Amino acid sequence: MAQSPHNEAKPLLYRAPPEVRGMVSLDRDAFTQTIVIPSIRVPKGVLNKVVKSLRRAIVQRPGIPRVVQDKENGSDEDDLRLVLLDPLRVSSPSSFNEAEAEALRSFGVPQELQYYNLQLRYSNLKTEEVLEAVLPEGQEITSAFSRVGHIAHMNLRDHQMPFKNLIGQVIMDKNPGVSCVVNKTNMIDNTYRNFKMELLAGEENMVAKVKENGASYEFDFSRVYWNPRLSTEHMRMVQEVKRGDALLDVFAGVGPFAIPAARAGATVLANDLNPESHRWLQHNVKINKVAAMVRTFNLDGRAFIRGPVRQELPALLQANAGVHIVMNLPALALEFLDSFRGLLGREPSCDANLPIVYCYGFSKDDDPERDMVEKASDSLGVSLEGRCSVYFVRNVAPNKDMMCVRFAVPKEVLFSTDQTEPKEEPAPKRQKCGETTD
Template identity: 35%
Template sequence: MSNDCTLWPPSTVRGIKVLDRSLFTKLVKIPFAKIPTKSIGRIAGAPLMKQWTIERMNRIKPIMEADTKEEKLILFNPDTFTDEVKNSVRNSFKELLELDPEFGTKEFTLTYEDWDLKRCLDAIFDENTRISSFTQIGHIAHLNLRDEALAYKNVLAQILFDKLPKVKTVVNKLDKINSNFRFFEMELLAGEPEYITEIKEFGLTYRLDFSKVFWNSRLSNEHHRIVEKLDRDCVVFDVFAGIGPFALPAIKKLVAKVFANDLNPTSIEYLKENIKLNKIDPQRIETYNLDGAQFIREIISEKLTMYLKEDSCDSLKFHVLMNLPALAVTFLPNFKGILDGKIEMLSHKLNFFVHCYTFIKATEEKPMSWFEEQAILNVRCSLDLPNLQMAEVHHVRTVSNLKEMFCLTFELPFDYFLSSVNNSMKRQIDTENQHEVKEKVPKLDS
């Protein structure tokens, strides 16, 4: 749709950088058919009602009051209500109601309050600029604006604040990323600087400080997808657990045990708070505030050794979750040799699965197969396992035009855990796909 449509904000709002609500006022003429109130029930579900009537707005509805209680007005879309459509509607009324309705037009003054969020946002942009999508986390609306939309940030924020009743705070993501804990820096655009909020996801409630921890509502289906793979025989190691979007539903799924880690102490604080908030048995989960490399080489090593020495281990499946797509691949070499000198052999197969998330970037348009191949190559090079087979390569989402997010699931062979760690081993990650990660990569222990 465009500003030329009748039911669209006036062209005077296009390009505004400061919100002036009076500019959204527009006088429109809307065609109607007048019918007896007692006949409404007979046409409410008729095809003509869905096909030609006006879209519900704030004060305007497909069926409205007439001057008397005995009659109703059926309002039609003024941009599609041609003479041909009018005749078709007339014939339908004659057939359904056995009457010839009175047609006319009615004037309405539409104001800022009448236009919905989408109309308001789309109407202010020129043809070459569009808003990046936004997400809502509790009472917080989070924008991630492209460069060309930054000039509109204040008017966008105010419209979001006005049109989303539950929103009290509007923020925009900045390019700067916290180098230690990987949450993004942001600027307040509208509302109050209230960043502690709650969000519900698949029956669980998460409390968080959005200014200090990471949360991405777009990953809710991904959380669910992974958890659906788990059962009572699974032990879960969540290397970058955050506030628990994988760990907590895994416990609800009644997995055997969860070991959850995050480098950000605030994330661990909220993870523990969310354990209490959701009345989860704290004995089912152990939390750690460690670097991911240390968690792998110490905690996973220790716990895996413990389980492998138990007689019941043959029924267990171990799942490692690594949801830090900008960095996770670089942590993979830490698995090498974690059982060296601790376990010599197994009497049964080790079921050890890794779910590793990664971003893949291109410098020009590429088919999806190229992104998939690059993701697989990065994992194989990082592990120094050129023939490693993937159990699944799942496309999580398109981040931007040239950037894709994947989750690669693979099974690490038992021999890899027994291999001696080579201090000179280098992670041969495609530097183009990892260039945005500027912090120091965790080192392997000697």
Template identity: 40%
Template sequence: MIAPPVHRGMVELERSAFRKVINTLAVKVPVKQVGLAKKSFAEVMMDQPRLRNIEPDPSSKETKLVLLNLDFQKAEDLPKEKLELLKQYEWDLVQHDVELNYDFWTAEQIFHAVMPEDSTDIPASFTQVGHIAHMNLREHYYPWKRLIGQVILDKNKKITTVVNKTNNIDTTFRFFKMEILAGKDDMIAQVKESGCKFKFDFSKVYWNSRLHTEHDRLVQLFKPKEYVCDVFAGVGPFALPAAKKGSIVYANDLNPSSYEYMKENIAANKITSGIFPYNMDGRAFIRQAVKDLQATSANEWKTFDHFVMNLPATAIEFLDVFRGLYYDQKDLFNANPRAKLPMIHCHCFTKSTDALQDISERVGQIMGSKPDPSKSSVHWVRNVAPKKDMYCISFPLSSDIAFATIPVSNNSSEKRKLQDTEPSPRKVPKSPRTE
């Protein structure tokens, strides 16, 4: 592999410093004999990524140059049978210079050339969100952050803004604080996913393109006419595709920016019915949504088929709201032989080697009893850090929990009590009636 010139310690990008001239042997052949030459010298031809092994001959338009592997620096290095072929066809062996510049090298090669030789985690990867490259640089690479941003910008033509996360996720409104490393100060991203278009301010809302597969997986579980309650909906990556396929979705996010962009995305995707956006605290929303949906049915049991709780850092803590959630609707449930309770899909993190046991125990501590293992499943979503994985546990809400009369007091911390009473933007649509 050809490497670029080394410039350890460069922190301001100098593109001209990465010019390099490679000298190689080449077989000079008539244009009409290029195919024959390629076949005859196939095993000794240049085989370098992104480099052509057939070049124009600068001395004549009648001939081409077949470049040989860099292992061969002089005629004597060639196998005897190749030298005999040169004589047989009267082809000349010449020296040829290949000039490489900054445009030739990959971002990773540039970073290897400027960073300490013992660097093992070269930061060449990023997450793309529309026109934005989102990086998560380790602190020891901060001296090179502007250079890194510019190189990423140069090497990816669809990227016009490069940003770096500067802290952990905001626990209230679920977004990262970021700094722009290179490119335009334009944080309004537009993304296509699951057949829907999404627009949002990436600096004010949470979006993770790596969750595309998980969004699709759950949406495929929802059937047309089923009722879905999306508790932490963000700008709508679960809610909009589900509504488009015919599910009836109540979607909520506490972040006012997420709520506003979700409404904008609903309109942009021409979804005119079957989706109801809210802007509330998660627990308050669950209670309100259950009441609103039940209000659409006169005297018959009606509730959600699915609750989606995609807030992996803290979603499990919100499960206490389900204890006694349907206590005042028990008679309606018992009066309907076809009545059923919802499935809960709750995302979370775990470092345990036994994910099912760890997550089930944590769910049980919050709700008062563990989910039925014969009806529960734990789906691995992705690895987020060394020895830290994201999972989704899916389980049916049990009647013991749904109709319980006493909350689990030892699991309801003062912090969570305050969270329910804390002032926050609350925008609740009128009780919707289904068509």
């Protein structure tokens, strides 16, 4: 039996050997170490009851057994077993709380601690522990990633780049089902605003298969945009769409708004400028069996509004069902609102429904709700003060929020006889990688 380690076991159990510091090519064997942890001898007859009573004091490590044979006191047939304890929780017999101590007494188990030599391997360490041991001391350890099917995508900092391939391999090792790890480059600078990616580990297979809100999606993650953090927002917005309504999706991506709306019984017009997004949108419409409900377009957002939307809108507005227009490109969508000026010309003689717009945008303002209302009002050419609602979607960066402004298109905008042409398509902006959405 090992000697008491006193205080040495506390830092060792959750820390890799110091020799791995600075490693850039993963050597799993280098993480192996033997440490000494406390344990308690327990008769086999009460073993299950003791384990249950001490569940918060027992060591919890991937691949480490909670109970081992007491080799020092006999063979497999002997009556005693060792229950391995967490050294961060138990350092002496007095570490047991009142309920644990009472349970041990009732089962006739002495509170005397034994010490066990435990071999701790790479497989027993958590992701953060491996990276903390490898990267330079005092630097930020980032193990966070977003998962899209079999792909894990990260945003590595500059100081992590020398270790990027090791980090990718560790992420893949520690997350079952991940077979590809990529790092997103810092900037997006192209017409279709999709990410540039660098393969860190695994197979270079970028075609992901995901499920979200009951729908299935397939797409090439390197050529379209998909953000798993928007799942709740996709569901929240689509819940406003009722059977028989119409959804007009200006920046549809691969279909996270359009397809659930069609599945709910809405008629959908879905558009995206990116040919790859449009191709996968069509594919996802088919695999979700909603082709009868969805028409797809591969147009600029303004061309879609001034073309198919203007053509279909009069009939839709005469119906009793709701018309929902989604504009989910937060880096630019607010600038497209001027497309609604004079869209339908003269106001009809009879009452008509007004389309409801859900326009997403980014704000760095101290008052993001006011900022969104002002930007939307400027683009429409009329004030939306008191005529809209604004809500927070998510924080995308420090002091930068993604918001949504919801409003009915004012009659004086939609039915204006002013035929002033809207502004030209804004030039693609050089954006940070978190600044677009599907």
